[in-house]
Amino acid sequence: GAVVSQHPSRVICKSGTSVKIECRSLDFQATTMFWYRQFPKKSLMLMATSNEGSKATYEQGVEKDKFLINHASLTLSTLTVTSAHPEDSSFYICSASFLPQVFLAEAFFGQGTRLTVV
């Protein structure tokens, strides 16, 4: 099956620094990638949708200047958390689809990144 790899799986950073998380589709071309945030004991909240070569579409309430998303190629999307604060600590998960939308094709999920800001 399709494989999505997320890196790093775990990162600890100091307040005020920036952290980059990578999401790669290893064996297919991901037209669309999705970034989610999962709070402890909570569900996944969609942060943004990115299409290769165009600007990401952010969900309401998500700060686009804080969570920078780049989808420069059909196999790589990155999420950069800028000027991180402890409240940004969370589990971030990406998913990828080879169709413009999720129509009839499940999105393939990465293994997630645990971000801790100290």
Next chain:
Amino acid sequence: AQSVTQLDSHVSVSEGTPVLLRCNYSSSYSPSLFWYVQHPNKGLQLLLKYTSAATLVKGINGFEAEFKKSETSFHLTKPSAHMSDAAEYFCVVSANFGNEKLTFGTGTRLTIIP
């Protein structure tokens, strides 16, 4: 508009007994429905999906779910629980035959008692 309600935040069953995880949905029309499983600190794995074909859907690891439009339900079942089934399970809906973004339920934690 679409939403998902997982009726139980936590379910405990003994190994070898049946599993029932309940999910009700709301969707403007023609929903696609999914069940995902998440093991601790891992990503999500698709168990099964309903996309307007057969209402009884069989998935991986012996799981199945039945789409009941009259009850707006999509409950997940398994005849006999294994220890490896212990995980978090998410019911997910996408309206318009899956053309809309995924909306996740709040999850059900399944615990298996030896």
